[in-house]
Amino acid sequence: MTAPMQLQLDAVDKFYGPVGLGLHAVKTISMDVSKGDIIALLGSSGCGKTSTLRMIAGFEAVSRGKIRLAGREVQMLPPVKRNVAMAFEGYSLYPTVTVRDNIAFALKALRLPAAEVSKRVNHVSEMLEITDMLDKYPSSISGGQQQRASLARALVRDADLHLLDEPMGQLEPQLRTLLRGRIKHYIKERGLTAILVTHDQTEANALADRIAVMEGGVLQQFASPSEIKDRPANLFTGTFVGEPPMNVFPATVSVTGGALHFDLQGGLDLHYAETAFAPEVRAQMLARRDVVIGVRPYAVHRAAQGARARVVANQWLGDQSHIAASFAGKTIVLVEHDRAPLREGEDIAVEIRPDDLHVFDADTGRALSHGQELAA
Numbered sequence: 001m002t003a004p005m006q007l008q009l010d011a012v013d014k015f016y017g018p019v020g021l022g023l024h025a026v027k028t029i030s031m032d033v034s035k036g037d038i039i040a041l042l043g044s045s046g047c048g049k050t051s052t053l054r055m056i057a058g059f060e061a062v063s064r065g066k067i068r069l070a071g072r073e074v075q076m077l078p079p080v081k082r083n084v085a086m087a088f089e090g091y092s093l094y095p096t097v098t099v100r101d102n103i104a105f106a107l108k109a110l111r112l113p114a115a116e117v118s119k120r121v122n123h124v125s126e127m128l129e130i131t132d133m134l135d136k137y138p139s140s141i142s143g144g145q146q147q148r149a150s151l152a153r154a155l156v157r158d159a160d161l162h163l164l165d166e167p168m169g170q171l172e173p174q175l176r177t178l179l180r181g182r183i184k185h186y187i188k189e190r191g192l193t194a195i196l197v198t199h200d201q202t203e204a205n206a207l208a209d210r211i212a213v214m215e216g217g218v219l220q221q222f223a224s225p226s227e228i229k230d231r232p233a234n235l236f237t238g239t240f241v242g243e244p245p246m247n248v249f250p251a252t253v254s255v256t257g258g259a260l261h262f263d264l265q266g267g268l269d270l271h272y273a274e275t276a277f278a279p280e281v282r283a284q285m286l287a288r289r290d291v292v293i294g295v296r297p298y299a300v301h302r303a304a305q306g307a308r309a310r311v312v313a314n315q316w317l318g319d320q321s322h323i324a325a326s327f328a329g330k331t332i333v334l335v336e337h338d339r340a341p342l343r344e345g346e347d348i349a350v351e352i353r354p355d356d357l358h359v360f361d362a363d364t365g366r367a368l369s370h371g372q373e374l375a376a
């Protein structure tokens with residue numbers, strides 16, 4: 001059974017300044033979020049994540065389009081009428097009351113019994129490791145502690161939607177890793193629906209059921225982390241999500257004598273038996289001719305036979321080797337799990353298997369195929 005729809009963005013636009021003339025920060029975004037889902041808005045600085053979040057919360061006016069939350073159209077409602085809990089990037093704790101009272105504020109406003117308030121505040125504070133600072137004032141705790149207090153204040157409430165703006169941006173890596181798991185468990189256990197804004201793909205992958213990848217105000221892809229990794233919708237998503245980033249090379253496709261060729265820059269010819277690709281994938285590539293091929297670094301293998309590349313760097317990161325090599329006028333990156341005994345300047349042969357190739361339209365950047373599957 002599919003979960004009921006909790007949030008729907010229907011062709012939402014944000015202009016700062018006059019509609020149609022001002023800065024177009026969010027461009028006709030549509031998105032359906034099921035009840036109980038955790039969604040990450042992922043993108044680089046200025047891509048429109050925070051504007052989207054603030055329109056959902058009601059702190060920014062929607063320039064065009066509709067937002068439905070828990071069955072109501074809310075884009076005209078003020079924030080207090082939307083039943084949304086938000087943890088702000090700038091914390092915005094009340095400075096004149098203790099951390100405990102900050103967290104308990106919404107629960108007390110609902111006149112919940114004192115014992116219930118105390119139980120909930122203690123539980124969320126333990127989860128976020130802030131019990132020691134409950135009796136302090138916001139000005140006497142660190143930025144990272146204020147951030148967790150703000151997160152606690154949002155998560156402790158019942159609401160139709162929880163919005164978390166860069167919720168762990170100030171925390172140290174170890175604490176961030178620990179809290180990610182706990183926060184996810186807390187949200188799931190309560191069946192909350194949450195949207196978090198982040199520019200950290202590890203955080204998005206670890207926390208979210210689905211990731212909304214944004215760039216230039218446009219929703220580039222809205223899918224599960226594995227779908228985004230295995231079937232990036234376009235070149236932007238393919239190269240933005242994944243670490244190290246996907247290797248991409250412009251190529252011209254042709255078939256001669258039973259072989260399918262990708263002519264890359266610098267005269268490099270990557271070729272396969274024609275039958276190595278499913279007929280519909282082959283037909284699609286040949287119809288476009290000018291494509292961009294992509295391969296993830298861990299899918300590039302060194303082999304006895306293969307296309308030639310020259311090592312330019314070899315870094316051991318403690319648990320994997322990142323090897324960079326010049327290839328087709330660019331650099332190709334390989335990831336190996338063992339320490340690779342390679343020196344700068346050494347020639348290697350690399351193998352890229354047909355099943356690992358992502359092919360994109362050179363003009364539009366749209367994905368054409370992923371391995372043997374046509375892109376949706």
Ligand SMILES: Nc1ncnc2c1ncn2[C@@H]1O[C@H](COP(=O)(O)OP(=O)(O)OP(=O)(O)O)[C@@H](O)[C@H]1O
Pocket residue numbers: 016023025043044045046047048049050051052199
């Ligand atoms: N109040 C505002 N007035 C005018 N322009 C704004 C305003 N807020 C944001 N913008 C612009 O809108 C665009 C999107 O900004 P937004 O803050 O939504 O992006 P973001 O992805 O959240 O970035 P960051 O991660 O840096 O917060 C940017 O070009 C930004 O400069």
